[in-house]
Amino acid sequence: xxxxxxxxxxxxxxxxxxxxxxxxxxxxxxxxxxxxxxxxxxxxxxxxxxxxxxxxxxxxxxxxxxxxxxxxxxxxxxxxxxxxxxxxxxxxxxxxxxxxxxxxxxxxxx
Amino acid sequence: xxxxxxxxxxxxxxxxxxxxxxxxxxxxxxxxxxxxxxxxxxxxxxxxxxxxxxxxxxxxxxxxxxxxxxxxxxxxxxxxxxxxxxxxxxxxxxxxxxxxxxxxxxxxxxxxxxxxxxxxxxxxx
Numbered sequence: 001x002x003x004x005x006x007x008x009x010x011x012x013x014x015x016x017x018x019x020x021x022x023x024x025x026x027x028x029x030x031x032x033x034x035x036x037x038x039x040x041x042x043x044x045x046x047x048x049x050x051x052x053x054x055x056x057x058x059x060x061x062x063x064x065x066x067x068x069x070x071x072x073x074x075x076x077x078x079x080x081x082x083x084x085x086x087x088x089x090x091x092x093x094x095x096x097x098x099x100x101x102x103x104x105x106x107x108x109x110x
Numbered sequence: 111x112x113x114x115x116x117x118x119x120x121x122x123x124x125x126x127x128x129x130x131x132x133x134x135x136x137x138x139x140x141x142x143x144x145x146x147x148x149x150x151x152x153x154x155x156x157x158x159x160x161x162x163x164x165x166x167x168x169x170x171x172x173x174x175x176x177x178x179x180x181x182x183x184x185x186x187x188x189x190x191x192x193x194x195x196x197x198x199x200x201x202x203x204x205x206x207x208x209x210x211x212x213x214x215x216x217x218x219x220x221x222x223x224x225x226x227x228x229x230x231x232x233x234x235x
């Protein structure tokens with residue numbers, strides 16, 4: 001049950017795009033379409049922003065998009081806003097009634 | 111609106127036990143799986159345990175297997191986590207979280223879509 005690998009940090013200027021990777025194995029990210037992404041602002045509970053790789057819950061702007069290729073999923077935030085500055089975590093079903101989260105990525109809006 | 115309110119956290123000595131509870135409202139509790147997820151101070155999220163809507167499917171992280179027990183009472187809209195043999199490395203903010211998959215869908219568990227605000231557990235050595 002190793003954590004999914006994410007880059008520790010990512011950054012971009014307002015209006016630019018940033019992409020965060022989430023690398024696992026064929027036993028988790030590569031084997032299932034149940035990759036979720038969560039956003040967490042400092043001192044707050046996480047919030048779901050993408051599910052099933054690329055679907056957005058109601059109320060999440062379409063600036064957030066997701067994809068997957070092989071054992072790596074990606075989150076792209078387009079048109080960066082100051083409010084997008086937060087920690088982002090991927091998660092995946094990993095079989096055997098288990099789940100796993102990513103190591104987390106801190107996004108900084110320059 | 112989904113509401114998940116955790117309670118039961120506190121300061122406990124290593125080796126002792128603690129029981130966390132989560133009161134759920136705003137949705138049909140008996141139709142959804144639930145999770146416990148924790149976050150150590152300054153660290154990332156760690157999945158701890160999950161239970162299906164009917165309690166027939168249960169999973170644990172290797173780090174807590176054999177020490178923690180998840181359970182639910184659908185009549186009381188309540189989720190619990192019994193934590194035994196606590197260790198300093200169990201110190202964290204523990205979140206109660208709702209799964210997205212609804213009863214009778216496949217898969218029976220899919221991933222977290224709603225979170226509580228968390229309850230803090232501190233284990234002293």
